[in-house]
Amino acid sequence: MKGLLHFKCENVVRMSNSVNAYWLRVLDTERYGECDYGKHLLLKYPDAANRVQRRNYSIVGRPDEGLIEIAVKRQAGDGVSASIHQSLTRNSIxxxxxxxxxxxxxxxxxxRRVLMVCGGVGVTLPVGLARGLAKLAEQGNQVPEVHLIVCVPQYDDLIYFTELLALQARYKWLSVATFVTRESVRPGISYLMSGRPDPCRLVNQITAPEAILLCGSGAFVADWERQLRCTFPGAMILNQHRSDTERVPSSPAASERTCKMLLAGSDRVLIGNRGDTLLETLEANGxxxxxxxxxxVCGRCSVRLIEGEVESSSSIGLTSLELEKGYCLACCTRPSGEAVTLEL
Ligand code: FES
Structure with missing residues (x-):
């Protein structure tokens, strides 16, 4: 933990009717190096009732030395995103x-091969990663082949669209397919389609990816994850978002069964159910x-599995050494047997 970071807003760019991009100057200049493409800021910002809230935003760009870019979609209501759209202007700290x-x-x-699928404003993370990969490619690094599928309900929701087309034209490792799901698109435009992409057809269109990144709402991510786990069973799934309220239990029967959780070095035995994450069970038991x-993503909740069976939907926040030692991410791991023993 290195403490707070301070930023000054230097530019506000309107990306669509509901999305603004903000260019933020990192005032703690020695920490600019931490702000890599794809990392996320835990921003503190007051909502309409002046209660300070914390929200995560992906770093989608580094437009100039010392600057980072985030994009914020204004959600309905009086939450933080509406407040940011209303009051975050040039020179705001x-x-x-x-x-x-x-x-x-x-x-x-x-x-070697990564499939990215994103819905709506979830495109910000893939854009940030594609921009970062472009820089790495320019520096002579071998970058993975990236196939990016962007889904938006309507034209007004398209953001970073022309930039992605330009990146695709320039770099042969990037291919982008954009789908407008609720509006029709004139036939014959190769890079823009209407309707929903069919995950099953992907197996005939691309070589099996080693990793799949899913970004968007919880329902979007859960739906794609379920289908792509069948289509590409060998791929590592990297979920960018899954909110607790939208979480889909692995199966109704599984969520009804309980699981004992033993904590190494303690006499405590916690009771949870197998549909809940390890983190939820720990918190429910105080x-x-x-x-x-x-x-x-952040890796903060890592715990070591000493004994028992679990299923993890993400391990991107762990190093390969931690994986070897049996660590898992408590927020994305559910027990699949009757008991687990964890080292916290
Ligand atoms: S809380 Fe960030 S990886 Fe679990």
Whole structure:
């Protein structure tokens, strides 16, 4: 934990009717290096009732030395995003608890083929990663082949569209397919389609990816994850978002069964159910562990599995050494047997 970061807003760019991009100058200049493409800021910002809230935003760009870019979609209601759209202007000062996350363009260099699927404003993370990969490619690095599928309900929701087309034209490792799901598109435009993409057809269109990044709402991510796990069973799934309220249990029967959780070095035995994450069971039993993003990215909630069977939907926040030692991410891991023993 390195403490708060301070930013000054230097530019506001209107990307669509509901999305603004903000260029933020990192005032703690020695920490600019931490703000890599794909990392996320835990921003502190007051909502309409002046209550300070914390929200994660991906770093989608580094437009100039010392600057980072985030994009914020204004959601309905009086929440933080509406407040940001209303009051974050040039010269505003703002604070982030920290910048964190293990999913960066650099971290993708370990793969040869990556499939990214995003819905709506979820495109910001793939754009950030593609921009970062472009820089790495220019520096002579071997970057993975990236196939990016962008889904938006309507034309007005398209953001970064022309930039993605330009990147695709320039770099042969990037291919982009954009789908407008609720409006029709004139036939014959190769890079823009109407309707929903069919995950099953992908197997005939691309070589099996080693990793799949899913970004968007919880329902979007859960739906694609379920289908792509069948289409590409060998691929590592890197989920960018899954909110607790939208979480889909692995199966109704599984969620009804309980699981004992033993904590190494303690006499406590916790009771949870197999549909809940380890983090949810720990918290429900009054055991606090460090966590931040709750989506498998920051790596804060890592715990070591000593005994028992689990299923993890993400391990992107872990190093390969931690994986070897049996660590898993408590926010993205569910027990699949009757008992687990964890070292916290
Ligand atoms: S990986 Fe961030 S809280 Fe679990």
């Amino acid at each position: 703002l604070i982030a608890d920290e910048v964190s996350g293990a999913l960066t363009s650099q971290s993708l260099l370990r793969y 055991v606090a562990i460090s966590n931040q993003c709750r989506m498998g």
